[in-house]
Amino acid sequence: MLNRRTVLTSSAALLALSGSGVHILAAAQSAGSPSSAITIGMSLEPPSLDPTANAASSVGEITLYNIYETLTKINADGSVSPLLAESWEVSPDLKTYTFKLRKEARFHNGEPFNAEAVKFSFDRAKAANSTNKDKATFAKLNTDVIDDHTVRITNTDVEPELLFMLGQATAAIVEPKSAAKNASAPTGTGPYQLARWSRGTSLQLKRWDEHPRANQLRIQNATFRFISDPAAQVASLLAGDVDVFPRVSPRSVRQFESNKDYQVIVSGSRAKTILAINNRRKPLNDLRVRQAIAAAIDRRVVIDGAGDGYGAAIGSHYVPGAFGFVDTTGINAYDPEKAIRLLQEAGVKTPLKLRIALPPTPYARQGGIVIASMLAKVGIDAELDNVEWAQWLNNVMGKHQFDMTLISHVEPFDLGNYANPQYYWGYDSEPFQKLFEQIKTATQPAERARLLGSAQRQIAEDSVNAFLYQPQWVTVANKNVRGLWRDMPVFVNDLSTLRWSGAN
16 A cells, blocks of 8 residues: 655664764764755666657656756646746647747757747657657657747647646757757756766756746755665765665665654655566467466565565556556466466476566566566576666667566556557557557546556456556655655656755
């Protein structure tokens, strides 16, 4: 069951852990004093700084709303508000959106922000050579310039969540002349600029004082430190080297229990942690084999092992709290005897040898060990293949060179990936594709909810992947940091909301 709570921890626990309590406590207090600088920890370093061309969520965690801006802005509660668009109108058929753009916005290099920049950005996102992970969404959008500060976007489908989607990192508005260099030298309209990137270690942003809202920002300098090891994450917080660590390893929470110098926030999410299965490969293209894999896995054990108990079981690629959610966990319930029987029915000679690609996140590395142990009990010998994030993106997502992979999909509205046979797990179902077409054109909420329920049940019954859990993300921070997001509808570190208590 999801819960949101803030836990404060004791100086006694801090001193017991430090071995040098006076020094560390002093450092924490110093970091908590009124300041214009902040240091944020991240488990993964972004491979690039262009969220419109790279699928890694870590790119948007640094750049969205900081370096780049979007037409709309997603807030911590999941609502949408104006950003680069100051207002909009929607046609009665829900397919045409007319945006009025902010006249005072401009790019870091002095170039104007206007309707042409919006058109360039969205046309670039759907171009034949685009690597935008939401390319399929942009392919359905036609962008027309009405005047310098008015743009009309026409969608071939009805998409009730389009305003939300236009606030995601993939919809960042880029400057045409500099867009090709954004991976390492990003140029946006946001309130911060890249100051320095020490690859492998840290990245620094500085406030752009020419931004229209610069005088409202309390943080002038932000440093992102990349720390993948859970023990090192704890040490960085205790030493005062990191002020905030969003999505810290859940195992870190116990280190801060009852310590008054820290706050711990447990956030809900729209993420789906799954054991993705390559439906193209034999014998994984056999429904019975995929069902056996799902039946061999106890979701609660995975949640405890991979997420330290922070999560809710899911039976499809959809999460509790999302519009149209239905509980499908009973379709592929934990049943090891059934798993053994299904493998026998499929004619699989055991032990069946498979490989699980594990990206470097703690939940994947920890969860992979748990899942391999359970699979072994039904006759599946799963070899764990630890890969770096760039390897995962290239080999698993790009080239489809994998049997299975443990991954958390963080995009809120990505059920449509199951209607794309070219997506990395290779699910090619004409009935699902037709069903999803109906979802896209359904204008009545009740009908759309019914169709979404059917879609969830179908991919559960087809055992496309082994659906595991909806994670809860843990943030540990200095007690004096204010403005932290309580929930995470999207992954972003919005510096504009942050400040130190007592800072003017």
